[in-house]
Amino acid sequence: MKRQNEKLIAEHGVDQPNMTEITCAFCGGSGTDPFGVMSWLSTCCICGGRGVVNIEAPYKVCPHCNGTGAVKTLTCTTCGGKGHVPLPSAPIVSCPVCAGSGDDGSAPALACIRCHGKGFILA
Numbered sequence: 001m002k003r004q005n006e007k008l009i010a011e012h013g014v015d016q017p018n019m020t021e022i023t024c025a026f027c028g029g030s031g032t033d034p035f036g037v038m039s040w041l042s043t044c045c046i047c048g049g050r051g052v053v054n055i056e057a058p059y060k061v062c063p064h065c066n067g068t069g070a071v072k073t074l075t076c077t078t079c080g081g082k083g084h085v086p087l088p089s090a091p092i093v094s095c096p097v098c099a100g101s102g103d104d105g106s107a108p109a110l111a112c113i114r115c116h117g118k119g120f121i122l123a
């Protein structure tokens, strides 16, 4: 049994010291589909109904979706619906193309192509 547990931990990445659990932004922690695409009772596709997601720390609020995890009714492609994006260990600067907004200048629903919606680039 012990070996099985180790495998489970490795697959989910929770043994990484920097991984932390945050409230799922997409469903606001309810664990159900916020937009009721299939059904209002269907399970949130981001957290799988847990209401929380794991993310690597340090992290920041995702500028593209403003931390909501969704752009309009679509899952935010930048953070994958978590509402936060992990920060790299390397130095970063605000993205010069979108000025940190994470949005494409001509189509705000799309992520900035320079920073992929994160609002920052490596310095």
Ligand SMILES: [Zn+2]
Pocket: 024, 025, 026, 027, 028, 029, 030, 031, 032, 044, 045, 046, 047, 048, 049, 050, 051, 052
């Ligand atoms: Zn969720």
Ligand SMILES: [Zn+2]
Pocket: 062, 063, 064, 065, 066, 067, 068, 069, 070, 076, 077, 078, 079, 080, 081, 082, 083, 084
């Ligand atoms: Zn986002």
Ligand SMILES: [Zn+2]
Pocket: 095, 096, 097, 098, 099, 100, 101, 102, 103, 112, 113, 114, 115, 116, 117, 118, 119, 120
């Ligand atoms: Zn950008």
